[in-house]
Structure formats: structure tokens, C-alpha cells
Amino acid sequence: MNSLSGDTRLPQYQRLRDHLAQQIAQNRWRPGEAIPTEAALSAQYLLSTGTVRKAIDALVSEGILERQQGRGTFIRRPQFQSSLFRFFRFQTAAGERQVPQSRILSVEPVAAPSAVAQALGLPADAQVIRIMRVRLLDEQPVLAEEIWLPHALFAPLLQLDLSQQGPLLYPIYEDVCAQVVARAEETLTAESVNDVYARLLQVPVNSPVVVIERLARDYAGTPLEWRRSRGHAEHFRYSVDIR
Template sequence: MLPLASDTRLPRYQQLRDHLLAQIANNRWHPGEAIPTEAALATEFDLSVGTVRKAIDALVAEGVLERQQGRGTFIRRPQFQSSLFRFFRFEAVNGERVVPMSRILGMNVVAAPSAVAQALGLAPAADVIHLQRLRLLDAQPVLAEDIWLPRQPFKLLLETDLDSKGPLLYPIYEQVCGQVVAAAEETLTAEAVDQVHGRLLQVPAGSPIVVIERLARDYAGKPLEWRRSRGHAQHFRYRIDIR
């Protein structure tokens, strides 16, 4: 039997849920990997299978785990790239969706601006890594991104050639730093582009652009990344199914 790191006033299934979530966040199991069976977990924690099942059910409902018929229960790997196409239409000539190429313009350690420190839950002016990235479609800039990361968990990125590892950052966070993005919150606004980002996007200052702010978290809810993406209004789209 292992002690459950949780508030002992909570029901046992809730304590187990909290304990399993902490272990997932600490990479005991990796995204896409199966967790032990309910019977094995019941033995490990000296709990009934019914109690274990309630804890697993809670994590499935929260989207942390997913059950696969006949195979077991797995750590769910979120698919964040779909959000790019929810707000922007990036297509090849034949109409096929394409992921814009990525070009890192700069990566520096800076003192966190107040909004960044607040979003990431850091002390004022704490060290953060600031990434500036341009996304291109057919060699034309379509997104300009400012990305901030807590320095300590992501310090290995400072020694990494990000452009050589492809256009998606979250797999790089996982492979290089062991940091897994499990969920994110996005806010969408519109604004007139300033001169700096107008030059990056190759549009006149004052042109309308769409701004998406994203706060990404790990499985335990800890903030990992805050980014602001500015995109051409001509590529913007919004779709929702109402039933």
C-alpha cells in the first residue's frame, strides 16, 4: 500500500484521483501509454476495484485518460493543431489543409513582463524564455507569435536548434524538456497591427489582425506556456456547429 498524497478528508476515490494525476504530471506514464489495470491499481493502493474505477472515471471525464475498447485505459494526448484550423484557414492550392512552416526569429532569457508573470504564476520579473516565431505559408508570413516559458523547466531549449525539429513546439517540449502540454485556454480578439508586427506580417500598420492568446497547462493544471499569436485577418475563420 502506498500513501495517497491528498487531503485525507476527501473520499478515497478522490484521493486516488489526485494521486494518479500527480503521477501523470510527473511522467510516471507518458501520453499515449496505458496505465495499469484497475485490478493492479487496487492492489498497489490497497483499495477496492470499485474505488479505483471511480477515480479512473473521474479522470476520463476530465479528458486526462481515455478508455480504448479491448485495450485498456491510456493517457490521452491532446491534439492542439486542430485549434489552428478552427480560427484560421491555411490551405494549399488544391484546398488541402496544411500546417504553416515555422521560423524562429529569436530566443532570449528576459525578465517576465507583468502580464506574463501573472499568466504563468511566476514572481514579478522572474526569468522566462521569450520565443519569437513566424509561421509561413508558401514563404509568406501568416502568423507572428510571441511565446513565453518559465526558464527552469525549459532551459534545455536554449541549447536546441528548434527550426531543425519541425513546426510543432509541443512535441519538442516533451522530447527535450519532459514537459507535456495537456490542456490550454484560448482567448480571441481583434486589433489594429502595430508597426513591428506589421513588418513581420508584411501588412501596413493599422491593418486589422486577429490575436489569439493561449495559456497551456500540464496534466496537473500548472501553467507551462503563454503565447500571443497575431494572424492575417484574411485567413481568419470561425465555425461552430449548433444543434
């Protein structure tokens, strides 16, 4: 039997929802793994099945859990691999989709600039890890990215050669640091590129670029990563299905 912590002014289903989300963020269950049944959770926390079901429903609606007919309720693993294709069109001359290659330029510990500390919910000048990388098509840079991570959570990355670990960072975060990105918020803007990113993207200074800011969080909502991806405006696309 377990008791729920948290603000006792909140409804019990909300406290259970928050408790389960925290357990998931702490790897009590791994992505793709089933959580206990509603009956088991009811017995464990001495709550009605209706209260448990309402908490599970909330986590399902948030995309943290998913129900599989006849099998149970599982930790959902988000798919981020195709997110860039919502904003950029990367294609061959024949019109086939291409996935840009990844080239790590640097990985270093630094003091967090104020905007980074604010985004990640860290104290001013907290230690963070900055990753610089470019994404390329046919050896031509199409995206330049700066990626910021809390040092306390991602220090093991400093011992790795990330250039030898594959093009996707989130599986590395999970395998090496036990940090799972569960969801992300993205903001789209445009700017004139400065000399640093003009050099990385091989475009003239003040050329227009599209900027995607992404704040990635774990299952409990704690910020894990803040990144800025700057891309050639010529590759930019935006589409939305309005019903």
C-alpha cells in the same frame, strides 16, 4: 502499498484522481502508455474498485486518460496540430488545406513581464524563455507568435537551434525537456496591429488582426506555456456546430 497525500477533507476518489494526475505529469507513465489496472490500483492504495473506477472516470472525462476496449486504460496524447484550423483558413488557390511553415526568429531568456508571470503562475520578474516565430504560406507571413515558457522547466531549449528541430514545438518540449502539454485554454480577441507585428506580418500599422491567446498545461494542470498568435484577419474563420 501506498497512502494518498493531499487534503483529507476531499473524497478518496478525488485524492486518488489528483495523485494519479500528478504521477502522470511527473512522467510516471508516458503518453500512449497503459496505467495499472483498476484491480492493481485498488490493491496498491487499499481502496475499493468503485472508488478507483470513479477516479479513473474523472481523468477520462477530462481527457487525460482514455479507455481502449479489451486493452486497458492509457495516457491520452492530445492532438494540437490542427487547432489553428478552427480559427484560420489556410488554403491553396485550389482550395486544398495548407499547413504554415515555421520560422524561428529568436529564443532568449528574459525577465517575465507582469502579464506573463501572472499567466504562468510565476513570481514577478521570474526568468522565462521568450520564443518569437512567424508562420508562413508560400514565404508570406500569416501568423506572428510570441511564446513564453518557465525558464526552470525549459532551460535546455536555450542550447538548441530550434530552427533545425521541425515545425512543431510540443514534441520538442517532450523530447528535450520531458514536459508534456496535456491541455490548453484558448481565448480569441481582435486588435489593431502595432508597428512590431505590422512589420512581422507585412501589413500596415493599425490593420485588424485576430489574436489567439493559449495557456497550455501539463497533466496536473501546471502552466507550461503562454502564447499569443496574431494572424491576418483575411484568413480568419470561425465555425461552431450548434445542436
